[in-house]
Amino acid sequence: MSDAPHILTLKIDDQDVSAVEGQTILAVARENGIAVPTLCFLKGLSPVGACRLCLVEIKGVPKLLPACVTRAAEGMEVTTDSPRLREYRRTILELLFAERNHVCSICVSNNNCELQSLARAQGLTHVRVPYRHPRLGVDATHSRFSADHNRCILCARCVRVCDEIEGAHTWDIMGRGIDCRVITDMNQPWGQSDTCTSCGKCVHVCPTGTLTEKGVAAAEMKKRQQFLPYLTAMREERE
Amino acid sequence: MTPEELRELAARRREELQEFKYRLNVCLAAGCQSCHGDSVYKALKAEVESRKLEGVQVRGVGCLSLCAEGPLVQVEPDNLLYQRVRAEDAPELIESMYGKPLKRLACPTDAPFFAAQKQIVLENSGRIDPESLEDYLAADGYEGLMRALTEMTPAEVIAEMTTSGLRGRGGGGFPTGLKWSTVAKSKGAKKFVICNGDEGDPGAFMDRSVLESDPHRVIEGMIIAGYAVGASHGYAYIRAEYPLAVKRIQNAIKQATKVGLLGEGICGTGFGFTIEVRLGAGAFVCGEETALIASIEGKRGQPRPRPPFPAESGLWGYPTLINNVETFANVPPILRNGGAWFAGMGTEKSKGTKVFALAGRVKNTGLIEVPMGITLRKIIFDIGGGIPDGKKFKAVQTGGPSGGCIPEEHLDMPVDYDSLAKVGSIMGSGGMIVMDETSCMVDVAKYFMEFCKSESCGKCVPCRAGTDQMHGLLSKICAGEATMDDLALLEHLCEVVKNTSLCGLGQTAPNPVLSTLRYFRHEYLAHIQEKRCPAGVCKIKAAAEVHA
Amino acid sequence: MSAKIRLATVWLDGCSGCHMSLLDIDERLLDIADRIELVSSPIMDVKGFPENIDLTIVEGAITNEEDLHKVLAFRKNTKLLMALGDCAITGNVPAMRNTFAIDDLYNRAYVENADAEKQVPGAVVPRLLDRTRPIHEVVPVDVYVPGCPPHADVIFYAIAELLEGRMPDPMKMGKFG
Ligand SMILES: Cc1cc2nc3c(=O)[nH]c(=O)nc-3n(C[C@H](O)[C@H](O)[C@H](O)COP(=O)(O)O)c2cc1C
Ligand code: SF4
Ligand code: SF4
Ligand code: FES
Numbered sequence: 001m002s003d004a005p006h007i008l009t010l011k012i013d014d015q016d017v018s019a020v021e022g023q024t025i026l027a028v029a030r031e032n033g034i035a036v037p038t039l040c041f042l043k044g045l046s047p048v049g050a051c052r053l054c055l056v057e058i059k060g061v062p063k064l065l066p067a068c069v070t071r072a073a074e075g076m077e078v079t080t081d082s083p084r085l086r087e088y089r090r091t092i093l094e095l096l097f098a099e100r101n102h103v104c105s106i107c108v109s110n111n112n113c114e115l116q117s118l119a120r121a122q123g124l125t126h127v128r129v130p131y132r133h134p135r136l137g138v139d140a141t142h143s144r145f146s147a148d149h150n151r152c153i154l155c156a157r158c159v160r161v162c163d164e165i166e167g168a169h170t171w172d173i174m175g176r177g178i179d180c181r182v183i184t185d186m187n188q189p190w191g192q193s194d195t196c197t198s199c200g201k202c203v204h205v206c207p208t209g210t211l212t213e214k215g216v217a218a219a220e221m222k223k224r225q226q227f228l229p230y231l232t233a234m235r236e237e238r239e
Numbered sequence: 240m241t242p243e244e245l246r247e248l249a250a251r252r253r254e255e256l257q258e259f260k261y262r263l264n265v266c267l268a269a270g271c272q273s274c275h276g277d278s279v280y281k282a283l284k285a286e287v288e289s290r291k292l293e294g295v296q297v298r299g300v301g302c303l304s305l306c307a308e309g310p311l312v313q314v315e316p317d318n319l320l321y322q323r324v325r326a327e328d329a330p331e332l333i334e335s336m337y338g339k340p341l342k343r344l345a346c347p348t349d350a351p352f353f354a355a356q357k358q359i360v361l362e363n364s365g366r367i368d369p370e371s372l373e374d375y376l377a378a379d380g381y382e383g384l385m386r387a388l389t390e391m392t393p394a395e396v397i398a399e400m401t402t403s404g405l406r407g408r409g410g411g412g413f414p415t416g417l418k419w420s421t422v423a424k425s426k427g428a429k430k431f432v433i434c435n436g437d438e439g440d441p442g443a444f445m446d447r448s449v450l451e452s453d454p455h456r457v458i459e460g461m462i463i464a465g466y467a468v469g470a471s472h473g474y475a476y477i478r479a480e481y482p483l484a485v486k487r488i489q490n491a492i493k494q495a496t497k498v499g500l501l502g503e504g505i506c507g508t509g510f511g512f513t514i515e516v517r518l519g520a521g522a523f524v525c526g527e528e529t530a531l532i533a534s535i536e537g538k539r540g541q542p543r544p545r546p547p548f549p550a551e552s553g554l555w556g557y558p559t560l561i562n563n564v565e566t567f568a569n570v571p572p573i574l575r576n577g578g579a580w581f582a583g584m585g586t587e588k589s590k591g592t593k594v595f596a597l598a599g600r601v602k603n604t605g606l607i608e609v610p611m612g613i614t615l616r617k618i619i620f621d622i623g624g625g626i627p628d629g630k631k632f633k634a635v636q637t638g639g640p641s642g643g644c645i646p647e648e649h650l651d652m653p654v655d656y657d658s659l660a661k662v663g664s665i666m667g668s669g670g671m672i673v674m675d676e677t678s679c680m681v682d683v684a685k686y687f688m689e690f691c692k693s694e695s696c697g698k699c700v701p702c703r704a705g706t707d708q709m710h711g712l713l714s715k716i717c718a719g720e721a722t723m724d725d726l727a728l729l730e731h732l733c734e735v736v737k738n739t740s741l742c743g744l745g746q747t748a749p750n751p752v753l754s755t756l757r758y759f760r761h762e763y764l765a766h767i768q769e770k771r772c773p774a775g776v777c778k779i780k781a782a783a784e785v786h787a
Numbered sequence: 788m789s790a791k792i793r794l795a796t797v798w799l800d801g802c803s804g805c806h807m808s809l810l811d812i813d814e815r816l817l818d819i820a821d822r823i824e825l826v827s828s829p830i831m832d833v834k835g836f837p838e839n840i841d842l843t844i845v846e847g848a849i850t851n852e853e854d855l856h857k858v859l860a861f862r863k864n865t866k867l868l869m870a871l872g873d874c875a876i877t878g879n880v881p882a883m884r885n886t887f888a889i890d891d892l893y894n895r896a897y898v899e900n901a902d903a904e905k906q907v908p909g910a911v912v913p914r915l916l917d918r919t920r921p922i923h924e925v926v927p928v929d930v931y932v933p934g935c936p937p938h939a940d941v942i943f944y945a946i947a948e949l950l951e952g953r954m955p956d957p958m959k960m961g962k963f964g
Pocket of ligand 3 (some may be wrong): 524541542694695696697698699700702703740741742743744745746
């Protein structure tokens with residue numbers, strides 16, 4: 001009896017929805033076919049609330065809260081789309097495009113990139129902040145994969161999948177602020193990593209053309225992320 | 240030790256102190272140390288020894304407040320204060336004790352700098368030897384703890400804190416009693432108490448001074464908190480750049496443990512509490528509570544979204560109380576004198592006192608403690624002695640990189656949490672920088688943005704990339720190369736970064752820009768439209784050069 | 788039907804792929820031909836800058852002094868300006884040079900990699916600007932048509948909508964970047 005999940009009712013975009021206690025606003029929204037843009041979130045990995053694209057308005061709460069980590073609560077009134085939210089989301093995407101060198105036309109992930117799709121969905125026409133054009137490198141030392149830092153948005157999906165799913169913790173983030181960079185091991189070339197198992201999970205969870213398989217041409221890289229919910233579901237069952 | 244034994248210890252020390260007819264208190268806190276206070280201390284000690292004087296004690300003490308005039312020496316029993324003392328002055332100073340006060344070095348203690356202050360947090364600062372437990376005990380130290388443990392239930396302690404109206408001194412101003420009761424109510428197999436001594440605001444040294452001048456006070460506050468919320472272990476997180484503070488707090492922990500004020504069965508009661516010191520590696524963001532907790536856990540010091548708040552799920556997932564150094568330092572006197580006593584000071588919603596590090600373009604810079612509700616004018620012109628060199632006051636900055644600049648028209652406003660917020664600044668942790676007409680407000684905003692940009696942890700997009708872009712735009716304005724479109728973009732980014740960043744660093748990073756835009760927009764416009772820096776700070780190339 | 792609209796197309800720092808795509812509109816060009824008067828284009832030989840232009844379509848990023856001069860002149864003489872393709876909108880491939888110092892670029896192109904006449908050219912070649920910029924960083928842009936190159940259908944849609952006096956939303960047919 002006491003194990004029965006507690007059911008909550010709330011409103012998302014004026015729609016009455018129900019949730020199981022503990023569910024995030026994002027999970028409830030998606031169950032009900034309400035689209036909320038996300039970038040750092042990936043089902044199966046621990047949520048970090050870093051990209052800020054999934055911010056929603058909650059009645060009575062002065063701050064915007066990330067749907068991917070905020071739990072649904074009884075009587076909550078959530079707004080996932082408003083002119084203000086759209087404007088903020090667009091600006092965040094612009095900041096990402098300007099931060100590094102996303103030259104989409106020559107990217108192996110062109111047309112199969114989550115950043116691009118979000119830009120389209122949010123109606124981005126141009127980037128209003130100046131492009132920074134930092135000088136960043138490509139690490140092609142791994143026999144099967146390569147890492148193009150020009151296209152990294154620091155979502156830390158690679159770090160999380162490698163640590164939480166593969167258990168190798170090859171990836172991490174180094175530096176502060178605008179100088180942050182993903183690194184393998186203690187900032188050694190990927191090809192020389194002692195911990196990398198070459199499983200390729202990071203490549204497939206990477207939302208952009210940063211981590212890719214070698215030997216694909218522009219616009220040819222398609223990521224396959226289906227393994228992740230499958231793996232996590234299997235693990236949960238075993239536990 | 241039992242309370243009786245501790246009180247005996249205190250009584251004995253009081254007697255010992257009485258044995259000295261004269262006492263020379265030499266400030267050995269960071270400010271005076273940096274201008275050779277230690278050599279003054281050694282010279283005075285040597286002088287007393289070589290003259291074989293009886294009844295004269297030379298003591299190293301904590302901050303004596305007027306850092307700008309250091310090294311400072313205070314002479315008891317007459318409470319004369321001497322400034323800018325050098326080692327060579329030792330013989331003359333010693334002789335003056337028996338004769339006339341030494342006019343040449345005298346520091347007028349009846350001046351408003353001292354008279355307008357009200358000391359609670361700093362009551363022992365400069366009056367006790369920070370390395371002596373007995374000194375602290377003799378000044379009623381640990382009386383608050385003993386009262387809490389022997390006469391009160393945890394709920395009563397929390398009620399006392401609530402009555403006091405104390406609000407967090409770490410910047411946010413969250414009601415301390417409410418925080419304590421939330422942690423007390425949270426369920427967890429274990430609970431923790433953390434003292435936030437990361438103090439990363441540029442130019443701030445309030446917490447450092449408390450830790451260096453009166454470390455037992457902070458420990459006492461933490462133990463009382465542990466008792467109130469049901470925690471048996473605490474962490475004192477102190478930035479590694481404060482070696483003296485670290486040394487003194489470690490020393491104090493050792494002393495307190497020795498007499499049973501820390502450990503099992505404190506003061507013969509059933510309550511046990513231990514404290515460990517953790518060092519911060521100098522990242523501003525590690526002062527943010529969730530980043531600080533990550534850092535103690537051995538992870539990268541990055542904030543995580545709240546809720547859940549540490550009070551529900553903090554260190555290793557357990558309910559955790561985290562308070563600032565100055566907040567803890569207020570706890571012992573509240574328990575000693577009662578919450579109502581504390582609530583009798585200050586304004587309706589801001590009780591007690593606040594310690595500020597007064598700096599910038601004022602005559603008297605230093606560490607001051609003032610009652611809440613005092614006006615900014617009084618702080619700057621009475622305590623601070625006004626602006627030097629006949630210059631005109633322009634603005635006062637409170638709250639460091641998260642705060643704002645307040646202009647002349649608001650100087651008669653009372654200093655409390657709500658009034659400061661109303662004019663676009665914040666109380667912050669206690670940085671207070673005075674600026675005169677030689678400061679360019681765009682340049683000031685740029686300085687703080689540069690700070691936020693380099694201290695951003697990089698986790699969330701708006702802060703990581705937004706502070707960099709805002710800094711770029713401010714630099715462009717300062718260089719006289721910006722357009723009105725750039726200004727509009729800057730204002731837009733301020734709004735986005737403020738409302739979408741993950742933690743307080745990003746959420747408040749636009750504040751210095753917003754407040755200078757609010758009061759000094761004309762200075763921005765002068766740079767943009769007239770290619771001119773009114774204060775003459777920014778180097779703007781002549782129009783011809785720009786296009787060349 | 789009112790008078791013909793005066794159209795100009797401009798080729799700045801781009802590969803001319805956008806102009807190729809424009810021509811790929813093929814026979815549909817004929818549908819709109821009688822409603823357009825082409826006043827300036829790289830496929831024509833026009834000296835100077837025409838005035839009273841209704842729509843200027845710009846391909847390419849702004850890289851050198853000549854690009855800057857052109858874009859300012861056309862903006863002054865046109866009612867609407869369309870940024871056509873990724874180079875015009877984001878800087879794209881031409882802007883990749885922004886991670887290098889200008890002197891290094893000149894040196895690489897004209898000295899290190901030159902077979903003969905190892906020398907940085909003088910006034911005959913327009914000087915590079917400090918960095919390559921997308922159009923909207925320099926002059927206001929009214930319509931953005933993304934793609935590298937944009938598909939002929941998207942270009943046709945955008946022009947056709949403008950001819951009907953409506954603001955097109957090409958983003959819903961293309962993609963950003
Ligand atoms: C970027 C940032 C830096 C902070 N730095 C400090 C600090 O150095 N010391 C501090 O006590 N609180 C700091 N805080 C506030 C803490 O997160 C927390 O609110 C405080 O320690 C709570 O204590 P209090 O309630 O006693 O004020 C900081 C917050 C942010 C967002
Ligand atoms: S490499 Fe890819 S997955 Fe990793 S942080 Fe960068 S964008 Fe995200
Ligand atoms: S606001 Fe800044 S400091 Fe805070 S999490 Fe985001 S990047 Fe890190
Ligand atoms: S998806 Fe929620 S913050 Fe990134």
